[in-house]
Amino acid sequence: MINFFLNEENVQIDCxxxxxxxxxxxxxxxxxxxxxxxxxxxxxACAVIIDGKLINSCLVAMGxxxxxxxxxxxxxxxxxxxxVLERTFAEAGAxxxxxxxxxxxxxxxxxxxxxxxxxxEDIREAISGNLCRCTGYNMIINAIKLAAEQGVGLx
Amino acid sequence: xxxxxxPVIKKDHIEKMxxxxxxxxxxxxxxxxxxxxxxxxxxxxxxxxIKIPKLEDGYYIVDYKDIPGENVLKVVTSExxxxxxxxxNFIGEAILLVAGKDEARVQEIIxxxxxxxxxxxxxxxxxxxxxxxxxxxxxxxxxEKAFEHAAKVIEETFDTGYQEQAYIEPQGVIGYLQDNKVTxxxxxxxxxxxxxxxxxVMGYEENQVQIIQTTTGGGFGGKEDYPSMLGCQVxxxxxKIKKPIRLILNRRExxxxxxxxxxxxxxYRAALDKxxxxxxxxxxxxxxxxxxxxxxxxxxxxxxxxxxxxxxxPNIKIHGKxxxxxxxxxxxxxxxxxxxxxxxxxxFMVHLANKIGLTPLEFKEKYLYKQGDITATSGKLQFPVKxxxxxxxxxxxxxxxxxxxxYTNQSGRYRKGIGMAFFLHGCGFTGSAERDLxxxxxxLVKHEDNTLEILSSNTDIGxxxxxxxxxxxAEVLEIPLSQVKFINPDTDRVPNSGPTVASRSLMxxxxxxxxxxxxxxxxxxxNKYQVIEEHYKQPYMIPWDSNTFSGxxxxxxxxxxxxxxxxxxxxxxxxxxxxxxxxxxxxxxxxQTIMKGQMEGGxxxxxGYASMEKMENLEGVIRQASITDYxxxxxxxxxxxxxxxxxxxxxxxxxxxxxxxxxxxxGTAPAYIEAVEQAVGIGINCIxxxxxxxxxxxKGGFQL
Ligand code: FES
Ligand code: FES
Numbered sequence: 117m118i119n120f121f122l123n124e125e126n127v128q129i130d131c132x133x134x135x136x137x138x139x140x141x142x143x144x145x146x147x148x149x150x151x152x153x154x155x156x157x158x159x160x161a162c163a164v165i166i167d168g169k170l171i172n173s174c175l176v177a178m179g180x181x182x183x184x185x186x187x188x189x190x191x192x193x194x195x196x197x198x199x200v201l202e203r204t205f206a207e208a209g210a211x212x213x214x215x216x217x218x219x220x221x222x223x224x225x226x227x228x229x230x231x232x233x234x235x236x237e238d239i240r241e242a243i244s245g246n247l248c249r250c251t252g253y254n255m256i257i258n259a260i261k262l263a264a265e266q267g268v269g270l271x
Numbered sequence: 272x273x274x275x276x277x278p279v280i281k282k283d284h285i286e287k288m289x290x291x292x293x294x295x296x297x298x299x300x301x302x303x304x305x306x307x308x309x310x311x312x313x314x315x316x317x318x319x320x321i322k323i324p325k326l327e328d329g330y331y332i333v334d335y336k337d338i339p340g341e342n343v344l345k346v347v348t349s350e351x352x353x354x355x356x357x358x359x360n361f362i363g364e365a366i367l368l369v370a371g372k373d374e375a376r377v378q379e380i381i382x383x384x385x386x387x388x389x390x391x392x393x394x395x396x397x398x399x400x401x402x403x404x405x406x407x408x409x410x411x412x413x414x415e416k417a418f419e420h421a422a423k424v425i426e427e428t429f430d431t432g433y434q435e436q437a438y439i440e441p442q443g444v445i446g447y448l449q450d451n452k453v454t455x456x457x458x459x460x461x462x463x464x465x466x467x468x469x470x471x472v473m474g475y476e477e478n479q480v481q482i483i484q485t486t487t488g489g490g491f492g493g494k495e496d497y498p499s500m501l502g503c504q505v506x507x508x509x510x511k512i513k514k515p516i517r518l519i520l521n522r523r524e525x526x527x528x529x530x531x532x533x534x535x536x537x538x539y540r541a542a543l544d545k546x547x548x549x550x551x552x553x554x555x556x557x558x559x560x561x562x563x564x565x566x567x568x569x570x571x572x573x574x575x576x577x578x579x580x581x582x583x584x585p586n587i588k589i590h591g592k593x594x595x596x597x598x599x600x601x602x603x604x605x606x607x608x609x610x611x612x613x614x615x616x617x618x619f620m621v622h623l624a625n626k627i628g629l630t631p632l633e634f635k636e637k638y639l640y641k642q643g644d645i646t647a648t649s650g651k652l653q654f655p656v657k658x659x660x661x662x663x664x665x666x667x668x669x670x671x672x673x674x675x676x677x678y679t680n681q682s683g684r685y686r687k688g689i690g691m692a693f694f695l696h697g698c699g700f701t702g703s704a705e706r707d708l709x710x711x712x713x714x715l716v717k718h719e720d721n722t723l724e725i726l727s728s729n730t731d732i733g734x735x736x737x738x739x740x741x742x743x744x745a746e747v748l749e750i751p752l753s754q755v756k757f758i759n760p761d762t763d764r765v766p767n768s769g770p771t772v773a774s775r776s777l778m779x780x781x782x783x784x785x786x787x788x789x790x791x792x793x794x795x796x797x798n799k800y801q802v803i804e805e806h807y808k809q810p811y812m813i814p815w816d817s818n819t820f821s822g823x824x825x826x827x828x829x830x831x832x833x834x835x836x837x838x839x840x841x842x843x844x845x846x847x848x849x850x851x852x853x854x855x856x857x858x859x860x861x862x863q864t865i866m867k868g869q870m871e872g873g874x875x876x877x878x879g880y881a882s883m884e885k886m887e888n889l890e891g892v893i894r895q896a897s898i899t900d901y902x903x904x905x906x907x908x909x910x911x912x913x914x915x916x917x918x919x920x921x922x923x924x925x926x927x928x929x930x931x932x933x934x935x936x937x938g939t940a941p942a943y944i945e946a947v948e949q950a951v952g953i954g955i956n957c958i959x960x961x962x963x964x965x966x967x968x969x970k971g972g973f974q975l
Pocket of ligand 2: 211215247248249439489733
């Protein structure tokens, strides 16, 4: 039995420890926010936050999760921090097809939670594992920068 | 600024942010079966035998024998089989489908099937190819005479590589049966294309096929024709097995088998008179179409029409072919044949300028199109061409001229360079295809609660169409944007307003909606259900003759100029961007933020095309069939861009809007190459220019 915290709720699941977290999130918990873009740890569409760190869930084996705290966009979207990102992503035009977006939001949170006042270079670095084919990134970078400015005190 | 250009929160912003938007892989249906495709491992072979192990209950094989209608994919013409019968023509061609409850088990079954082939001679490269699927040519003036009388003839060849769309959402569809009807849901650009293909393959009546677009995670042309293939495969399987079926490609499969940008070989010849004026140009273009024609003929048409770029050349002769190779069929990708030609013409013009001792800009400026000029295809530029104003703007932003001069004769390891490219994009379909083939219809519905709904088959694939179309309607009626909705098209509900391709959706379909909204405004009856239908009407054009390629090739053009500045480490042959600028004319901008997104995204794709996106096929195998091996730009590969749009309303677009999506990818590749050339002092005639390639050229390339 694998025990972990999913969006702040304690959950248990009985599954093969080699199963991918991404599949468990999507198939067992019906959390469709994390997306499969490559399945090889290269695109970041499946990114979630595990114990405060940005991790590609397609590379995480369930067996490695014991007692970890996993946050997906579904949980995160209930927070005040998310509300700021929701606003600044709109303002900066950071969402086109949206397929990379949940992963990008996770990357933004993982950055802002340790660096509430990032430079543009910090942001570039923080989202460099998340591919976006639509936006060219600069508008996403602006959105995260704006969130840091508008969300003073939240991170 | 026009009022409509004010940015708004996009219609689908909230659901995409929160992860609630449902992409195809997010749709769960009870008892759905997973399907996978068994694909050819040979580039050209006869299938002698297929050895299928005995399958347990609940697992199924579907192949060409299960096709009730015609075993052929409807694209421009119909020639590619849905499932191979006796022969295969490329590695990755579909042979059969396996479906069953457990995905891993389906994969095992695929692996356990043995196909016995008898191999035949295969052709892998443009160089070796002799057969072709299409050929076109056209002339203006008297090119032969110009070459006879030339003081000098300069010839160069250019090569461009594959480019993979690399939408982040892989392709996929789901199909199910209901009351004698098959329904296909999927990630797609063109629901009615999928419908027509499924109707033909199934031999069904129109009303027995329903196609519904799901939220689509990027397309860039890659989801123009291939969803028809997946839709057909699943329709056949669903009809046979009578259960819902899901076919979603994994990334490697998607990259290996779906259509890409055509590799091209282009030969340019210029005839110069004694004063070094261009008096004639002769262009020969070969595109690698892969194993089946698909959309290639139409792609070639655009390559040829765009061959002389934004320049008025008095005498031209243009000719090209789509060659057949035993490789994955190529197809649509943003720009659709134009990026190859524009890279070549822009680079050729720079090289000509260098040879005759003018700066590239001085030379190009002599030939820039003006309003009233006769186009390459003997059409006429009816509308204002604002290239001088755009040039002025981009010069202010980038200081191109000063830097161009400053960066001559550098030495040392790190050297800088700057390049500028001009380009145009013919908006919409070629000639009178809108009127004769597409015949768009839209409906604008007013519900009893006075909210409006747009019924159109066009798709929002990230470019913001849901928002821009709704803005057009809301603006005409002077009602809040929230009062107008546009949901993902379902062919049972929406009329055929044509495909989402060719930068046509906002310009053409938006115009129909603008007209519909005006009619509704004039006939508005409170609290009553009303439906307004509008049909396409062709604006004035010089009639297009598709045999001679003469007349107005497009109803209008969008225009652009890009500047790229770089620094090259000549020892490692690595290149850093120092500046990227773009000025565009897309008529009226319907939403500034959405347009900025098109510019930013398109320009970076163009830079990827020029520099890092390398894909090759080695004896028919795509060598870079993963995101690990095929690198697209990351956030660390780019820098802030500076962009602007000039205002140039077009009377036949909604509020003056023209096509925008494809235009933005066209200029950064040639501008980048000119910049690198200046830095290293070596002529470059191919893209992508990877550091490895540049190192080689530094050793053996031609001096500028
Ligand atoms: S799906 Fe996990 S990184 Fe791409
Ligand atoms: S918005 Fe489409 S991949 Fe990022």
